Amino acid sequence: MKSNWKEVQPKSIFQVGISSPLSDQEREVLTLLYQPIIGSDAFSLYTTLLSEIETTGTSESLFHAELITMMNKSIKQILDARKKLEGIGLLDTFVKNDPELGTIFFYRLNHPETVERFFKDEVLTLTLLNTVGQRKLDKLFARFRPNFFSLAGYEEISASFKDVYLFKEEQIVAQNKQLQQIEASFEDPRPAKKISAVNESFDWAYFIQGIERLGIKLPDNKDGFKEEVFIFHNLFGITELDMVDFCSKSFDYYTGKIDAKDFERAVYRTYDPDKQQRKSEVVQNEQANLSEADQQTYRYNSLKMSGFSEMDIQMIMDSENNFPLNYLEALKNSKGGYTTPQERSLVKYLVSKSGLPNSVINILINYVYNIQKQPTLKADYVNRIANEWAQSEIVSPEKAIEHVREIAQKSKTNQSKPRYPQNNRVIRQETLPDWVDNPVEEKKLSPERQAELERELRELLKEEGD
Structure with missing residues (x-):
């Protein structure tokens, strides 16, 4: 259920919750990578809501008037900031109607992406680039980039788990029910949400029919490929039929699945081709046969x-x-x-x-x-x-x-x-x-x-x- 800012009144009640506390690195990612994108108001809203959460994972019931006072912002400014958090996946808003208390909002804070997932996400990385520019992006990337050490010439002599710790395989069967309960408690029941640049100008169903008629299947990462198709559609204006043609030239003959990398290269070769280098105009003696x-x-x-x-x-x-x-x-x-x-x-x-x-x-x-x-x-x-x-x-x-x-x-x-x-x-x-x-x-x-x-x-x- 979506609402506009007029439906959020100072007397409206809200609660806020988060599944688990933020780690130090998540706070760093939030500050350095998300804040430039969402702006100071949205960042302030996130941290203010986070500060109200108690050890139980939720806050007590509060009035929006208290949020207005804490942030020194109008209700419209708070809604604008809330939408920025929602759009980038840091906040989900839920609402219900109580016969006695009226409209009640629940704000669920989400954890920021890990550094690896942030920089592997084309939409997030490009949005950050457009916000801070190439120079600052390079500095941020250098700050978070992992250091992988070369171990060429080394031989690993580390002890294995079973060399050091006592482990009885039969316990897995005996304690299976408890283990499953513990495992299930860490699984988020809501579907994972990904920042998307998808719009409705591309007929995805028609595109799927086109590749299926050719006997071609989507790659394993269907959501990621769909995102890439929409990005190329928005970037170059590629039609559904042309997109099918690109897929027909970039699939694995053994599995019948589209090779996402080949698909990407095929698009770039057509719409962003390499430019032929001009020959340098060097003065030479063309008449004499010189070495x-x-x-x-x-x-x-x-x-x-x-x-x-x-x-x-x-x-x-x-x-x-x-x-x-x-x-x-x-x-x-x-x-x-x-x-x-x-x-x-x-x-x-x-x-x-x-x-x-x-x-x-x-x-x-x-x-x-x-x-x-x-x-x-x-x-x-x-x-x-x-x-x-x-x-x-x-x-x-x-x-x-x-x-x-x-x-x-x-x-x-x-x-x-x-x-x-x-x-x-x-x-x-x-x-x-x-x-x-x-x-x-x-x-x-x-x-x-x-x-x-x-x-x-x-x-x-x-x-x-x-």
Whole structure:
């Protein structure tokens, strides 16, 4: 039975209960993971109701007027907070009508999810991300992430239970009734509730008919798969028929059941495909049949003639001769740092989604890490730069350097250094290196002079080969 706030009056009676006390870790999860999502009013309501519960697991009967006084909130504010708790599964509300006392409410507080179940729940994790942002989510994840130790090379020599404790199997039969009663007392009779993003715009029954006609079965985790189907429907607007088609391409031929991971990959391949990387526009001598080493020499001289300094050239050639993950590892190692799992995932994402050549991605990494002095690569900040560079058709490392020079010059006009804003926070000012602050004037060579230089270079390479 659902009610609106007008049916909850200050004189309405309520009781509150919880199945068992909260553990210290549950309180920490409630404070750090749930509070950012539900807000301070809902968090205050939960803790206030919890404080009224006695050792019996329930509170005495109270008037809502007392709740209004304790929280210093209006009845409507309390109802809004209550709905937030209900929506995220921390509170269930029940109501009954008493002939003498009128409407009586019972608020059943629920335990927050465990850390593992919270972060495995896509809806909860994404809701937290949308509330606190990527940087804070990374910190929270790092705080709660379990540490699994490597035991490679070790041999386990732990004693087993039966090696240490006396246990008589025949007692299981003799004490079976009592054991079952004890076990049953810890089972919650109510069905487990999962936070859901399901809406009614998707015809689930029609979808089920479609896969059944093909002889396909739902995976073992039916509820989790249903949630995923609805999320993809809301995310990409996939119809019931198209969803059936995806299932027909991602089921196990032996069991006939849908493979949830294959289904997920099939959807992402279609609606979020990898972007083909553009080839870096590297200046090479296409006429002369030069070896790899000679092409590198030609590349060096071409950059030198274009006005790039020794430091510029070294950076450009390093960016062209290393894969982005290796490049990032080398930069981190040179400063005594290490690459985080989030950074690895971000670099892989840039390679597959941005379309930028590896060499340009490497310059981007260098810019963020060495120039902006960021200790780690942050997804929102790096993606903002990558998007701008992709839209600006920056497809070579020298173009990336020139682009940074250009924004540096524009920023000097406004008496500020070039920066990409991070959540509207001012980035600390850093001294930019030679290749940003002191661009070298490029001198345009005449076609005759260019041909003469190339001829001299070919002769030089021929002499070196002899």
